[in-house]
Amino acid sequence: MSTTKYQPLLSASGVRKVYSKGEVKLPVLKGVDFNVAPGELVSIVGQSGSGKSTLLHLLGTLDRPDGGEIYFEGNRIDNLAAAGRDILRNRHIGLIFQFYHLLPELTTIENVLAPVMIRHSVLSYWAKRREYQERAKALLETVGLGHRLNHKPRELSGGEMQRTAIARALISEPQLLLADEPTGNLDRQTGDEILEVLRRLNAEQNLTIVMVTHDPNIAAGADRTVHLAEGRVQAASQAAA
Amino acid sequence: MYKLLLCWRYLRTRYIALASIISVTLGVATMIVVNSVMDGFAHEMQGRMNDVLSDVIITSRSLEGMANPEWHMAEIRKVAGDDVVGMTPTAQVPAALAYYFRGQYFTRQVTVIGIDPETYSSVSKFGYYLQHPENREHLDFQLKEDGYDVMDHQAEDMRKVKPREQMKQAGWKHRRANAEFEKRIAVQPPIQTAAQENAAATDDSPFATAPAPVQETFDPATEQHAGTVLGIGLCSHRTADGTDVFQLLPGDDVEIHFPSCGRPPEFRSSKLTVTDFYESKMAQYDMQYMFIPLDKFQEMRGMIDPQSGIRFVNAIQIKLAEGADLNAVRDKLREHFQLHLYDVSTWRDMEGPLLAAVQTETLVLNVLLFLIIAVAGFGILAIFFMIVVEKTRDIGILKSLGASSEGVMGIFLTYGFSLGIVGAGLGIVGGLLFVKYINEIADLLGRATGTPVFDPAVYYLYKIPTIVEPFTVGWIAIGAMLIAVLASVLPAIRAAKMHPVQALRFE
Numbered sequence: 027m028s029t030t031k032y033q034p035l036l037s038a039s040g041v042r043k044v045y046s047k048g049e050v051k052l053p054v055l056k057g058v059d060f061n062v063a064p065g066e067l068v069s070i071v072g073q074s075g076s077g078k079s080t081l082l083h084l085l086g087t088l089d090r091p092d093g094g095e096i097y098f099e100g101n102r103i104d105n106l107a108a109a110g111r112d113i114l115r116n117r118h119i120g121l122i123f124q125f126y127h128l129l130p131e132l133t134t135i136e137n138v139l140a141p142v143m144i145r146h147s148v149l150s151y152w153a154k155r156r157e158y159q160e161r162a163k164a165l166l167e168t169v170g171l172g173h174r175l176n177h178k179p180r181e182l183s184g185g186e187m188q189r190t191a192i193a194r195a196l197i198s199e200p201q202l203l204l205a206d207e208p209t210g211n212l213d214r215q216t217g218d219e220i221l222e223v224l225r226r227l228n229a230e231q232n233l234t235i236v237m238v239t240h241d242p243n244i245a246a247g248a249d250r251t252v253h254l255a256e257g258r259v260q261a262a263s264q265a266a267a
Numbered sequence: 268m269y270k271l272l273l274c275w276r277y278l279r280t281r282y283i284a285l286a287s288i289i290s291v292t293l294g295v296a297t298m299i300v301v302n303s304v305m306d307g308f309a310h311e312m313q314g315r316m317n318d319v320l321s322d323v324i325i326t327s328r329s330l331e332g333m334a335n336p337e338w339h340m341a342e343i344r345k346v347a348g349d350d351v352v353g354m355t356p357t358a359q360v361p362a363a364l365a366y367y368f369r370g371q372y373f374t375r376q377v378t379v380i381g382i383d384p385e386t387y388s389s390v391s392k393f394g395y396y397l398q399h400p401e402n403r404e405h406l407d408f409q410l411k412e413d414g415y416d417v418m419d420h421q422a423e424d425m426r427k428v429k430p431r432e433q434m435k436q437a438g439w440k441h442r443r444a445n446a447e448f449e450k451r452i453a454v455q456p457p458i459q460t461a462a463q464e465n466a467a468a469t470d471d472s473p474f475a476t477a478p479a480p481v482q483e484t485f486d487p488a489t490e491q492h493a494g495t496v497l498g499i500g501l502c503s504h505r506t507a508d509g510t511d512v513f514q515l516l517p518g519d520d521v522e523i524h525f526p527s528c529g530r531p532p533e534f535r536s537s538k539l540t541v542t543d544f545y546e547s548k549m550a551q552y553d554m555q556y557m558f559i560p561l562d563k564f565q566e567m568r569g570m571i572d573p574q575s576g577i578r579f580v581n582a583i584q585i586k587l588a589e590g591a592d593l594n595a596v597r598d599k600l601r602e603h604f605q606l607h608l609y610d611v612s613t614w615r616d617m618e619g620p621l622l623a624a625v626q627t628e629t630l631v632l633n634v635l636l637f638l639i640i641a642v643a644g645f646g647i648l649a650i651f652f653m654i655v656v657e658k659t660r661d662i663g664i665l666k667s668l669g670a671s672s673e674g675v676m677g678i679f680l681t682y683g684f685s686l687g688i689v690g691a692g693l694g695i696v697g698g699l700l701f702v703k704y705i706n707e708i709a710d711l712l713g714r715a716t717g718t719p720v721f722d723p724a725v726y727y728l729y730k731i732p733t734i735v736e737p738f739t740v741g742w743i744a745i746g747a748m749l750i751a752v753l754a755s756v757l758p759a760i761r762a763a764k765m766h767p768v769q770a771l772r773f774e
Binding site: 083086088089108109112113114115116117121123127128129130131132136140141143144145148194 | 269271272273276277280660661663664665666667668669670671672674766767768771
């Protein structure tokens with residue numbers, strides 16, 4: 027990692043989040059400080075309930091922190107208006123989830139194209155549809171799903187669904203990919219394959235990836251592992267840069 | 268883009284939502300059918316009224332009538348100008364019609380109308396409603412030998428017409444047979460014996476030398492009284508199976524009793540011979556009117572000034588050019604003529620209460636039927652809430668992919684709108700098909716149930732009249748779509764307000 031003029035792609039400082047259930051306030055994050063350098067593959071590990079998914083949602087602007095600041099490419103994003111956050115998620119940050127979260131009514135390729143369809147109106151999408159379709163096909167080839175373009179999610183296996191989700195997250199060429207337990211629902215071998223895909227994307231396209239997992243095996247595949255416990259980052263074990 | 272795609276997929280996969288729009292479809296179809304039939308009946312009715320009544324009518328407020336119809340017509344032409352295409356003077360009086368049938372006298376209340384056969388057909392479709400083909404061409408109030416319609420010439424489908432067998436007899440044939448019968452049953456005057464003759468001769472009575480009473484020289488077998496055209500409902504009735512039974516036929520004699528002109532009116536009677544029937548298929552006219560030649564009418568009632576020979580009429584009927592503004596012409600005439608002497612009305616004014624009633628009926632029906640569609644809207648609302656709950660995770664996914672709240676709301680509004688389009692579209696197609704084949708459907712139902720749905724015996728029409736107003740259809744469709752959209756607003760707002768993280772965690 028270069029030390030000169032270091033600017034993190036993503037940084038969180040003093041991020042706090044409290045869930046309230048009626049009178050009871052349950053602090054989940056108690057001030058998380060956390061940086062991700064461009065091109066890094068970082069895994070966040072911690073026990074169930076340690077707040078790692080919450081942190082990922084905050085980083086992905088799906089939720090707002092109760093305190094602290096989050097910067098993406100040097101710009102503060104935690105206090106952005108809804109429209110700005112929508113654009114950020116649509117174009118700059120890709121998200122994948124433990125339960126894949128594909129739209130059941132759409133085919134594989136349509137699911138991959140969904141973010142582009144969300145971005146464009148009917149006419150401007152129609153004008154560029156070939157270009158996007160080519161790109162979606164290429165992405166599905168990359169994740170090894172070139173042969174299942176027109177299948178509905180229910181006809182796919184778990185690994186195939188997660189590959190589709192990865193292709194969808196990459197259609198807008200984001201700088202950052204956030205993955206919430208990407209292998210949590212898969213068997214060991216399939217999980218390893220997914221991890222392999224992520225590592226390859228990280229290596230070949232210099233994609234920055236932040237991955238939440240509770241599986242130390244998967245975490246070991248990352249450049250760096252961040253431990254989260256009791257709402258704070260415990261210690262950063264530095265892997266080879 | 269994604270909104271349309273998702274709507275399309277939801278439309279094709281959520282059959283429960285399609286079920287919710289069946290009520291919209293039925294509502295739209297019903298509204299179209301009801302409106303078409305109501306319009307059809309109203310149009311049919313108005314058409315016949317207009318045909319019977321002509322466009323604008325100037326009526327003298329006094330039953331004595333207005334003098335010199337030629338002068339009046341010249342004035343009307345001066346005022347209304349080119350709009351006038353036909354005018355005819357008419358006279359009318361309430362009267363009692365008496366006829367003899369099966370040993371009994373029947374008396375009925377009628378309105379006797381004196382018409383000018385030359386011009387009357389130029390203002391209304393009077394000729395078309397007569398039963399003898401020659402009279403339809405040219406009415407001369409002369410009894411015809413025979414050839415009166417047995418099959419109703421106004422019917423389009425002859426298979427549905429019940430033949431009027433009695434009419435085969437009508438005409439001189441019937442009159443001669445009647446006369447022969449009367450002659451045979453007539454009581455011969457008693458033959459005077461010689462003794463009586465002598466007794467009379469010896470009497471000094473001045474009457475003895477008086478000439479014998481003048482013999483009735485009228486021979487009903489070869490002569491007729493003044494001709495009259497009788498409203499068909501005045502002397503016939505229709506049986507349950509739709510057959511017309513006539514008490515009188517062309518060729519029979521009737522008598523009318525009516526007040527004369529002048530003060531005080533005298534009571535006068537006149538014998539007439541039925542020469543044809545008038546069938547406008549509007550019961551109120553067919554059971555009310557009988558027509559005689561205007562000059563005969565004027566003689567009978569004394570509507571001719573004995574010194575000057577100027578004739579009087581009660582009304583002048585005016586036919587206007589196609590597309591002329593009836594009300595404008597009426598208003599111009601009202602300005603020109605003294606309103607305490609004349610009443611100037613369009614045919615719509617004359618049938619105003621009936622037309623207004625039909626209009627009110629249509630309006631109320633429309634409101635009620637539209638409420639049905641509104642109820643369907645609540646069905647959509649409920650099912651949409653279900654779908655939004657079912658789709659909670661999808662909503663979370665879309666938001667995580669950068670869809671805005673407005674976009675998510677748009678999906679469900681578009682979905683509601685497209686359901687409205689589908690529902691209204693199916694309703695329009697179904698409704699129009701139903702209207703197109705309504706008579707066939709009525710026949711089929713009639714055959715299946717054994718009771719005719721649309722009984723010509725009741726309606727005097729042989730088929731259900733329908734008119735499809737594109738404007739009405741469009742208005743109904745827009746209303747239905749609007750309701751579908753309105754019903755989806757609340758579920759759409761709920762969907763838009765969902766928090767992405769909670770939506771994603773939804774199981």
